[in-house]
Amino acid sequence: MEEKDKRIEKIFAEAAYDSPDVTHLLLAGQGTRVSYAETYYRARCLAGALQKRGVGFGDRVASFLYNTREAYELYIACGLLGAITVAVNTQSKPRELKKLFADCEPKALICSNFYLERMIGHVLPASVEVRVVTHLSENTGVAGWLNYDLLMQSAPCVHPVNQGGPKDPAVMIYSSGTTGEPKGILLSHQALIDNALLASRVLGLNCTDRSLTLLPIFSSFGFAFDFLQMGLLRASVVILPAFSETEALDAIERYRVTFLAGVPVMFSRLFTPSLIEARQLDSLRLMDVGGGPVSPRLKSDLKKTLGVTVCESYGMTEISPVASVQSLNDDPESSSCGLPLPGFEVKVVDSGGEPVPRGKPGELLFQSPTFMLSYWNKPEQTAKTLAGGWLHSGDYGYRDEKGNIHILDRTKDMIVTNGFNVYPKEVENIIMELASVQSVAVVGIKDDVRGEQVFAFVELHPGGHLDPSDVINYCDQHLARFKVPREVIMIPEIPLTASGKIQRFKLRELATQQQKEPGQKHTESVGA
Numbered sequence: 001m002e003e004k005d006k007r008i009e010k011i012f013a014e015a016a017y018d019s020p021d022v023t024h025l026l027l028a029g030q031g032t033r034v035s036y037a038e039t040y041y042r043a044r045c046l047a048g049a050l051q052k053r054g055v056g057f058g059d060r061v062a063s064f065l066y067n068t069r070e071a072y073e074l075y076i077a078c079g080l081l082g083a084i085t086v087a088v089n090t091q092s093k094p095r096e097l098k099k100l101f102a103d104c105e106p107k108a109l110i111c112s113n114f115y116l117e118r119m120i121g122h123v124l125p126a127s128v129e130v131r132v133v134t135h136l137s138e139n140t141g142v143a144g145w146l147n148y149d150l151l152m153q154s155a156p157c158v159h160p161v162n163q164g165g166p167k168d169p170a171v172m173i174y175s176s177g178t179t180g181e182p183k184g185i186l187l188s189h190q191a192l193i194d195n196a197l198l199a200s201r202v203l204g205l206n207c208t209d210r211s212l213t214l215l216p217i218f219s220s221f222g223f224a225f226d227f228l229q230m231g232l233l234r235a236s237v238v239i240l241p242a243f244s245e246t247e248a249l250d251a252i253e254r255y256r257v258t259f260l261a262g263v264p265v266m267f268s269r270l271f272t273p274s275l276i277e278a279r280q281l282d283s284l285r286l287m288d289v290g291g292g293p294v295s296p297r298l299k300s301d302l303k304k305t306l307g308v309t310v311c312e313s314y315g316m317t318e319i320s321p322v323a324s325v326q327s328l329n330d331d332p333e334s335s336s337c338g339l340p341l342p343g344f345e346v347k348v349v350d351s352g353g354e355p356v357p358r359g360k361p362g363e364l365l366f367q368s369p370t371f372m373l374s375y376w377n378k379p380e381q382t383a384k385t386l387a388g389g390w391l392h393s394g395d396y397g398y399r400d401e402k403g404n405i406h407i408l409d410r411t412k413d414m415i416v417t418n419g420f421n422v423y424p425k426e427v428e429n430i431i432m433e434l435a436s437v438q439s440v441a442v443v444g445i446k447d448d449v450r451g452e453q454v455f456a457f458v459e460l461h462p463g464g465h466l467d468p469s470d471v472i473n474y475c476d477q478h479l480a481r482f483k484v485p486r487e488v489i490m491i492p493e494i495p496l497t498a499s500g501k502i503q504r505f506k507l508r509e510l511a512t513q514q515q516k517e518p519g520q521k522h523t524e525s526v527g528a
Contacts, residue, residue, distance in 0.1 A: 006166055006189065006190070006193050007079055007164065007165075007166055007168075007170070007189040007190075007193075008075065008076065008079040008170055008189050008192065008193065008228070009043070009076050009077075009079030009080045010079075011193065011228075011231050011232055012036070012039065012040050012043065012076050012231055013040060015036040015040070015231060015234055016036050016037045016039070016040035016041070018234075019036050019234045020035060020036060020037035021035050021036075021037065022035060022036050022207075022234050022236075023035060023236045024036040024038075024039045024231075024236065024237065025039060025069055025072065025236070025237055025238075025239055026210075026236060026237070026238045026239065026255050027069065027239050028212075028238050028239060028240045028241075028247065028250075028251040028254075028255070029241075029247070034069060036234065039069070039072060039073065039076070040076065041157065042069075042073050042152060043072075043073045043074075043076035043077045043080065044077070044080065044157040044158055044159070045152045045155040045156075045157050046073050046074065046077040046151075046152060046155065047076075047077040047078075047080040047081050047157075047158045048155040048156040048157050048158040049146075049151045049152065049154075049155035049156075050077065050081060050083070050108055050130065051081055051158055052155070052156065053108075053129070053130045054107070054129060054130070055081060055083055055107050055108050055130060056081055056082065056083065057081065057082035057083065057163045057164060058082065058083070058084070059081075059083045059084070059106075059107035059108070060083070060084050060086050060104045060105065060106040060107060060108075060172065061074065061078050061083050061084070061085055061086065061106060061107065061108045061109070061110065062086040062088055062101065062104070062106040062108070062109045062110070062128075063075075063085055063086065063087050063088060063110050063218065064088045064090060064097075064109065064110065064111040064112065064115055065090070065110060065111070065112050065134065065217070065218070066090050066112060066114075066216070066217075066241050066242055067213045067216060067217050067222075067239050067240060067241050067242065068112070068134070068135075068217075068239065068241060069239060070110065070134045070148060071217045071218070072217070072227060074110055075170075075171070075223075075227060078170070079170060079189070080158055080159070081158075082163045082164040082168065083107075084169045084170065084171065084172055084186075085170070085171050085172070086100075086104050086106055086171075086172045086174070086184070087171060087172070087173045087174075087217075087218040087219075087223065088100065088174065088218060089174065089216075089218055089219075089420075089480060090112075090115060090216070090218065091480030091481050091482060092118075092480055093118065093477070093478055093479060093480060094118050094119075094120055094121065094123050095478055096478075096479070096480065097118060097119075097123050098122065098123045100174055100184075101123065101124060101125050101127075101128070102125055103184060103376065103377065104172060104184055104376060105125060105127040106127060106128055107127060107128070107129055107130060108128065108129065108130035108131070108132065109124065109128050109130070109131050109132070110132045110133075110134065110148070111131070111132070111133055111134070111145075112133070112134050112135050113133050113134060113135040113136050113142075114135065116133060116142065116145075130146070131144060131145045131146065132145065132146045132147075132148050132151060133145040133146070133147065133148060134148040134149075135148075136148070136149070138150065164189075166188065166189045166190035166193075167188050167189070167190055167373075168188060168189060169186045169187065169188055169189075169373055170187060170188060170189040170192060171186075171187050171192065171223065172184045172185065172186050172187070172376055173185050173187070173218070173219070173220050173223075173317050175317060175421050183375050183376070183378060183381070184375065184376030184377075185220075185317045185318055185372050185375060185376075186372055186373040186374050186375070186376055187220075187317070187320050187372055187373065188320075188373050191320040191369070191370040191371065191372070191373075192223075192224070192228060192320050192370075193228065193232070194320075194369055194370050195224065195319070195320040195321065195322055195341070195370040196224055196228040196229045196232055197232060198322070198341040198342055198343070198370075199224065199225075199229065199313070199322040199325060199341060200229040200232065200233060202325045202338075202341065202342075203286065203288060203311070203325060203328070204286070204328065205229060205233055205235065205259060205286075206233060206235070207233050207234045207235050208235070208258070209230070209233065209235045209236075209258045209259045209286075210235065210236040210237070210238060210255060210256060210257050210258050210259065210283075211225065211226050211230055211235065211236075211237050211238065211257065211258075211259045211260065211261065212226075212237075212238045212240055212248060212251055212252060212255075212257045212259075212260055213226045213237060213238065213239050213240050214240065214243055214248060214260060214261065214262040214266050214270075215261060215262055215263070215266075215291075215419070219291075219419065219420075220315075220317040220320070220321035221261065221263075221290065221291050221315075221321060221419060222261075224320070224321055224322060225261040225288070226261065236255075238251050238255045238257055243266060245269050245270050245272075245275055246275070248270055249270065249275060249276065249279055249281075252279075252281055252283065252284065253279060253280050253281065256283040257283055257284065258283055258284060258285050258286065259284075259285070259286050259287070259288075260284065260286075260287045260288070261287070261288040261289075261290075262287075262288075262289060262291070262419075263289070263290070263291035263418050263419030263451065264289055264291075264294050264295065264298050264448075264449060264450070264451055265418045265419075265449045265450045265451070266418075267287065267289055267298065267302055268298060268448075268449045269449075271302060271305055271306060273305070276305075276306075281306060284306060284308045285308060285309065286308065286309050286310075286311075286328075287302065287308055287309070287310045287311075288311055288312075288313050288325070289302075289310065289311070289312055289313075290312055290313040290314060290315065290337070290419075291416070291418075291419030291451075294312045294337070294451070295448040296332070296333045296334060296335050297333070297448060298448060298449075299311075299312060299332040299333065299334075300332045300333040302332070303332045309328050310332050311325060311326040311327070311328055311330065311338070312325075312326045312336070312337045312338065313325045313326065313337060313338065314337035314338070314405060314407060316393060316395075317372070318371065318372040318385065318391060319366060319368055319370055319371065319372070319391065320370040320371070320372065322341060323340060323341065323344060323346075323366060323368070323405075324337050324338040324339055324340045324341060324344075324404075324405045325337075325338045325339070325341065326338035326404075327339070330404075334404075335406050336400065336404035336405065336406055337404075337405050337406070337407060338404055338405065339402075339403055339404055339405070340366075340403070340405065341368075343368070343369050344366060344367065344368045345366065345367035345368075346364060346365070346366055346367075346399065346405065347364075347365050347390070348360070348361070348362040348363065348364055348365070348397070348398055348399060349362050349363050349365055350362050350363075351363075356398075358398070358399050358400065358401055358403075359398055359399075359400060359401070360398055361396060361397060361398040361408055362396070362397075362398070363392065363393065363394065363395065363396060364393045364395050364396075364397050364405065364407075365390040365391065365392055365393065366390065366391045366393060367389060367390055367391070368391065371386065371391060394414065395407055396408050413425075413443075413444075413504065414444075415442075415443070415444030415452050415454055416444070416451050416452055417444070417447075417450045417451055417452050417453060417454060417482055418450050418451065418482055419451070420480075420482040420483075422442075422444070422454055422482065422483045424441070424442035424443065424444075426479075426483065427442045427454065427456065427475065427479065427483055427484075427485065428440045428441065428442050428456075430474070430475055430478050430479055431456060431458065431471055431474070431475065433474075434466060434470070434471065434474060435464075436460050436461055436464030436465060436466040437458055437459070437460060437461070437464070437466065437471075438459045438460055438461045438464070439458075439459040439494045440456060440457065440458050440459065440494070441456070441457045441494050441502045441504065441507055442454060442455065442456045442457075442485065443455050443457070443504050443507045443508050443511060444508075445508060445511045445512060445515070453486045453487070454483065454484070454485045454486055455485060455486065455487050455488075455489065455507070455511040455514075456471065456475075456485035456487070456488045456489070457488075457489050457491050457494060457507050457510075457511075458471060458488055458489070458490050458491070459490075459491060459492065459493055459494045460490065466490075468487070468488035468489070468490065469488075471485070471488040472484060472485060472488055487511070487514065489510070489511070489514060491510075494507075495507065
């Protein structure tokens with residue numbers, strides 16, 4: 001199936017036409033079946049409701065939704081209007097949301113009733129003229145908000161406005177910057193579709209497959225696999241609102257799920273021997289694990305336990321998002337995350353930007369037909385990331401003799417935990433708000449399950465008093481849960497270089513020692 005010069009809404013319009021009765025969505029826990037025709041019809045109704053209230057071409061529509069049919073409908077509806085869906089991480093707290101909304105200035109916001117309490121104070125800018133809340137009972141209302149279901153009932157259905165082309169922006173997904181400021185990654189219809197086609201072909205997915213949404217739909221990983229790839233194939237998706245081991249296993253059994261995409265911690269928790277005893281999981285045939293550092297042991301254990309093909313993929317949102325996929329016939333214990341997708345070019349460079357030979361590590365650079373359009377309102381950062389026509393990944397790795405990519409470390413300080421990006425500076429800024437804190441440094445420590453764990457090292461003012469639990473509780477109030485440090489270690493002095501830069505490698509060594517000797521208090525100086 002060739003999908004050149006296509007837009008996302010056209011993919012689902014064609015699915016509604018050529019496969020109207022094929023099951024698109026299965027709502028786990030409810031047992032509700034939704035056909036491709038129904039999904040597209042409801043998306044048209046939503047588009048009509050938004051259009052009636054002034055949402056149009058180029059407008060941003062923020063989505064603050066967990067995994068739900070409404071999130072799928074919104075992606076398609078925005079395509080129909082030529083609007084841009086801004087996918088917002090539902091773990092975000094009010095102060096994070098305020099920064100994000102101020103940056104993208106959405107015209108509309110679709111928010112679940114479960115998250116309304118976060119829209120307090122001045123979180124929403126004046127630009128948000130249309131506010132819609134989902135998951136309300138039919139006769140329930142919230143002041144200043146439109147009831148999603150009631151809105152759909154009275155909405156005129158629209159057809160594609162045909163104002164835009166395949167290279168127009170479709171989705172913006174936020175990833176925090178190293179300064180702690182939000183950074184919107186703008187992705188086009190064509191790049192997303194091309195990437196989904198390439199990845200699904202390498203994985204060997206087909207129309208008989210059925211996936212389960214372990215991943216959040218607001219992530220580029222979840223969007224690519226469980227939304228777009230399945231839609232292109234006319235395959236089915238079981239929607240699990242949020243990750244739960246028991247509910248996921250129930251859904252795999254009940255709906256005969258064949259394919260799973262997720263981050264390492266999900267698979268590690270899901271397929272523990274005590275949970276899968278007496279479970280009928282023989283429908284599973286393929287699992288893709290990615291979204292962060294993957295332990296070869298995890299891949300090997302999964303294949304041995306389940307007898308299912310397990311492969312690792314690598315990517316980043318800026319590539320829309322998949323860059324490489326491990327061969328289905330590869331040794332599961334391999335550290336490889338596979339060959340680059342067809343049409344991708346990769347080179348490995350040293351600190352001076354010069355190419356290095358195969359087997360030697362360096363920073364990975366990509367040339368791809370599926371690059372992002374830009375970082376929203378950040379031309380200098382865009383130019384830096386795409387300098388010379390190559391996407392500078394910030395990831396440190398090498399290519400073996402066969403051309404497979406191996407990820408070793410990150411040249412940036414970004415931490416990837418449970419598939420989410422955490423930037424130390426953002427966490428450090430929050431901790432520095434505590435009066436007793438003089439200095440702080442946050443590092444990532446490798447973990448076989450989570451990929452990495454967040455560790456914070458805190459130096460107090462002379463005479464200052466603060467417990468590690470105080471730091472963790474404060475972070476929990478102001479940061480999404482995945483950004484909150486797993487451990488806080490109090491030390492007399494943060495180690496610095498002569499130029500005043502933090503010696504993070506020393507902190508990683510200390511954190512590793514702390515993991516090995518959890519009963520021992522580490523309060524000695526680690527300065528040079």
